[in-house]
Amino acid sequence: MGTMRRTEPEVAHVSSMDVAGNLSELAQxxxxxxxxxxxxxxxxxxxxxxxxxVGDKMTLRAVDGDAESFSVGEGVSLPSxxxxxxxxxxxxxxxxxxxxxxxxxxxxxxxxxxxxxxAFTSVPLHFSDGRLYGTLCAASHxxxxxxxYRELQFLHVFARIVADQLERExxxxxxxxxxxxxxxxxxxxxxVDARDSYTGEHSQAVVAHAGAVARDLGLSVSxxxxxxxxxxxxxxxxxxxxxxxxxxxxxxxxxxxxxxRAHPIFSERLIGNVPQLAHLAPAIRAEHExxxxxxxxxxxxxxxxPLASRITLVCDAYHAMTSDRPYRKAMPADRAxxxxxxxxxxxxxxxxxxxxxxxxxxxx
Numbered sequence: 122m123g124t125m126r127r128t129e130p131e132v133a134h135v136s137s138m139d140v141a142g143n144l145s146e147l148a149q150x151x152x153x154x155x156x157x158x159x160x161x162x163x164x165x166x167x168x169x170x171x172x173x174x175v176g177d178k179m180t181l182r183a184v185d186g187d188a189e190s191f192s193v194g195e196g197v198s199l200p201s202x203x204x205x206x207x208x209x210x211x212x213x214x215x216x217x218x219x220x221x222x223x224x225x226x227x228x229x230x231x232x233x234x235x236x237x238x239x240a241f242t243s244v245p246l247h248f249s250d251g252r253l254y255g256t257l258c259a260a261s262h263x264x265x266x267x268x269x270y271r272e273l274q275f276l277h278v279f280a281r282i283v284a285d286q287l288e289r290e291x292x293x294x295x296x297x298x299x300x301x302x303x304x305x306x307x308x309x310x311x312x313v314d315a316r317d318s319y320t321g322e323h324s325q326a327v328v329a330h331a332g333a334v335a336r337d338l339g340l341s342v343s344x345x346x347x348x349x350x351x352x353x354x355x356x357x358x359x360x361x362x363x364x365x366x367x368x369x370x371x372x373x374x375x376x377x378x379x380x381x382r383a384h385p386i387f388s389e390r391l392i393g394n395v396p397q398l399a400h401l402a403p404a405i406r407a408e409h410e411x412x413x414x415x416x417x418x419x420x421x422x423x424x425x426x427p428l429a430s431r432i433t434l435v436c437d438a439y440h441a442m443t444s445d446r447p448y449r450k451a452m453p454a455d456r457a458x459x460x461x462x463x464x465x466x467x468x469x470x471x472x473x474x475x476x477x478x479x480x481x482x483x484x485x
Contacts, residue, residue, distance in 0.1 A: 407419070435461060
């Protein structure tokens with residue numbers, strides 16, 4: 122990457138009216154783009170950007186200013202250890218370094234020569250729950266002796282604005298994703314319900330217990346939501362089962378059971394073809410696997426089985442036992458709970474079974 126240093130140093134000059142105008146616009150229409158522009162102009166620096174840190178990589182996201190002359194741009198990733206930011210966050214460099222070339226700790230880094238950096242600032246971007254998203258940075262080709270404590274205080278203000286906006290965008294993105302997933306799931310369930318009302322009603326009932334078990338086990342909000350979606354869709358593959366088997370009012374024959382046992386595979390294929398729901402496909406395929414390895418379709422055992430599948434299986438079994446079917450009457454709740462307890466460690470995951478029993482014991 123070549124260096125594009127200006128042949129004649131330019132003294133950045135931004136009037137207080139310009140800065141005030143930018144801040145006013147930022148207050149009225151907060152955005153990462155406006156915050157970067159206002160921050161860069163306030164500091165009088167050449168480029169400003171946000172970075173996202175994932176693992177040992179730092180990736181530039183939003184960029185404002187003359188990024189090309191620093192040989193950087195949106196989407197560029199660097200090993201974190203090669204960046205100033207990593208050293209700032211670990212206390213090896215200050216948040217504001219007005220003279221990079223005059224600081225031996227920074228001058229020796231390859232990035233100093235490659236990007237021709239004279240001054241640099243960096244502060245972390247933390248979300249409201251304490252998570253580190255990345256950093257808010259600005260750089261100049263020339264040294265900036267005027268940078269000091271006042272500028273650092275403003276940088277923290279800009280960082281709060283940017284972090285709030287990034288977090289808001291993340292929340293909105295997750296909400297849209299959940300809405301899209303719910304819409305796709307509702308469409309599929311409606312199709313199943315039109316074919317077989319018991320399957321649709323049964324799936325809806327399993328969802329409530331599965332979600333409660335997920336929360337009892339301390340799963341995160343997003344993990345619990347995935348458990349609920351998986352429980353809702355766990356029998357979706359039954360749409361491919363012939364009516365003569367699906368609606369039979371007597372116990373199935375061995376041959377019919379072989380056909381019925383294929384429905385998790387049909388479920389996986391169907392869900393895997395829906396982009397909003399494809400991440401659920403492996404857990405849905407494994408919903409009928411037993412803890413002792415005697416389930417289907419793959420004979421998985423123990424913790425080979427996704428936790429979401431184990432939760433759904435025990436909730437599925439409980440609701441099936443306590444529901445009337447054409448060929449048998451519903452089992453009393455206390456007897457069904459005893460069956461769950463008796464099957465823990467063989468048919469059911471002990472952890473999921475214990476959680477369901479706790480949920481049932483405290484249900485109104």
